[in-house]
Amino acid sequence: MKYLQNIGAYFIMIKDMFRRPTKWSVMKTLILKDIDDLILGSLGIVAFISFFVGGVVAIQTSLNISNPLIPKNLIGFATRQSVILEFAPTFVSIIMAGKVGSFITSSIGTMRVTEQIDALEVMGINALNYLVFPKFIALLFYPFVIAIAMFLGVFGGYIACVYGGYSSSADFIDGVQLDFIEFHIVYAFLKTLVFAFVLATIPSFHGFFMKGGALEVGKASTTAFVWTSVVIIILNYFLTSLLLG
Amino acid sequence: MIEVNNLHKSFGDIHVLKGITTSFLPGQTNLIIGQSGSGKTVFLKCLLGLIEPEEGTISFNDAIYSELSVNEKRDLRSKMGMVFQGSALFDSMNIQENVMFPLRMFTKMTLSEMQDRSNEVLKRVNLPDAHKKKPSEASGGMQKRVAIARAIVNNPKYLFCDEPNSGLDPRTAIVIDNLIREITDEYNITTVINSHDMNSVMEIGEKIVFLKDGVKEWEGSKKTIFKTDNQAVTNFVYSSELFKKVRQMYIEERN
Structure with a gap:
């Protein structure tokens, strides 16, 4: 019953x-400040994580290809697909739920x-x-963060692969260009926009309607992170089924 | 002028306000006093429109608050100033920006006009050199003065203060009390103060409303509170030995 009440209160808050x-x-000033806090302030951590996760994805793919019949360009292909379809839009959003959401x-x-x-x-x-509207507008710039995450993820995969000796530069680039479907980018950015809305509103809801003192602020931040992540994962499932299924 | 008529408010089964009727005149400091849990804060929040009463009316210069449109309520609220117990200054702004905030929101003043006005009120509350400090860098007394400056910067008609002396030393508390009284007089504001500080009662209580268990138990002024025989009021006001002695001396002097 309480969950239903909270869902109702959340939609009333949005209205x-x-x-x-x-x-x-x-x-205008509030929006610019929130762009600085939420978007520009997140670029460093997103860039760092994307670069290294992209590298790990490439290395893992390479280490799991033992069959000599599988072409080496699969590493670039798998890295691109993993980063663009899931890692950048979904998992960076969960990282952002921790960083931006708790903030x-x-x-x-x-x-x-x-x-x-x-x-x-x-x-x-x-x-x-x-308080909430400027955050919502600021997070409309979130797709730019994800675009950077996509680029750095694939670039990290390239560096790890080529300089780690897992494949040649030509093979990796060939894989990245293989069977490229433009709609996958549209799908990734559509997801990103939906997640941006979730990132702006669910943590705001938990902060705005919290009761108590300093301890409860901490608890509300944790709860906001959990619910933002849960909603992102569930929406990811439905959006993927709708757009790619 | 604020008129309150038969105000009732409950939270679940707990009946917090039980038919309060009173009025607050402009140009005088009106104090609401009572023990913790007597309904003072709920009463003040009803006056501010933060809590909706179940029954009864609150009128601001004959306009009944619950009958006003959203825009009329917004206009009315822009004429209210509030000093919160914890000052409630915006952490992200410095002192001058805090004071200028109502001007930025509700007026079409230019930046230099806003700066002039904020300088004027900061000077009025004896803080002429604190503009660039953040609220966290200011002492409790300074924060209260900034909160008063922010509350009066847009020339409000109504000033509400929730325990403005809490956490302050007795000397600073008197400074704050006198400042509120002077400002009330100077700007002819209807001031309502929620307090359980007896020094405030004796210093600035031009009208005092005593609440007990959500009921208006007694109403009077700092002059009549000495004479009252109401047991609940005397038990509350003269709970300390010092005030008991003061009252005894007053009665002996009168006789």
Whole structure:
């Protein structure tokens, strides 16, 4: 019953997020600040993880090809498919649920605990529009992060493969170009946009409606991470079935 | 002027406010006092529109709050200033930005006009040189003064303070009390203060409403509170030995 209530409250929050908009001159500043915090601030960790995971995917693929009949360009092909279809859009989103999600929940939750949200509401400001909407707009730039993750994942695979002696540069590049389907990119970015919405709203919901003190802020961040990850995984399944199935 | 008529509010089975009727005049400091759990905070939150009462009405200059449209409520709220117990300053902004915040949200002032106005109110609360500090770098007393400056910067008609003295030393508490009283008088604001600080009651209580278990037990002023025979009020106000002695001296002097 409580879960149903929370789902209902979540959708009401989304509706309220678009009501009574904040003055554009103020909103503009908030959006730019959130782009800095949520998008630019995540580039480093996303780049680091993508590069090394791409490398590991390439090495693992290479080590598991023992049959001499399987062409070496499969390593590039498998790395590209793994990174573009799943690693970059889905698993980077789960990493972002930890990094960006916990930041959103803890910052909004702390504002709740210290009555800053009450202060906004007393002034007649729609606190949901003021706090959540800029995060939602900022995360519309999330596909750029994923594009970088895709590039660095494949590039990491190339470096690991070529300089680790697992395949030649030509074989890897040939594999990366093999049977390329443009729709896979569309599919990956569509997923990314849906996950961006989830990343902005679920942690905000847990922060905005939290009750209690500092300890509860920590608990809310953990809960937000768990639910954001669960929703991303479930949506990933349905989107994949719908778009590729 | 704020008029409250037969206000009721429950949370589940707990009846927190039980038919409170009172009024608060402009230009005077109105105090709501009572023990913890007496319903003071819920009452203040009802006045602020943060909690909706089940029964009864709250009128601001004859306009009944529950009958106002969303835009009218928004307009009314832009005329309210609030000083929270923990100051509730925005961590991400410095002191001047905090004070300028209501101006940025509700006026069409230019940046230099906003800076001038914020300088003016910061000077009024005796903080002329603290503009660039972050709230976390300011002491409790300074934070309260910044909160007062933010509350009055947009010339509000109504000022609400939730325990403005909590966590402050007695001397700073008196400074804050006097500041609120002076500002109330200067700007002719309707000020409602939620407090259980007896020094505040005696210093600035031009009107005092005493709540007990969600009921308005007594209403008066700092002058009449000395004379009252209401047992609940005397038990609460004169709970300390010091105040008992003060009251004794007052009664002896009167006789």
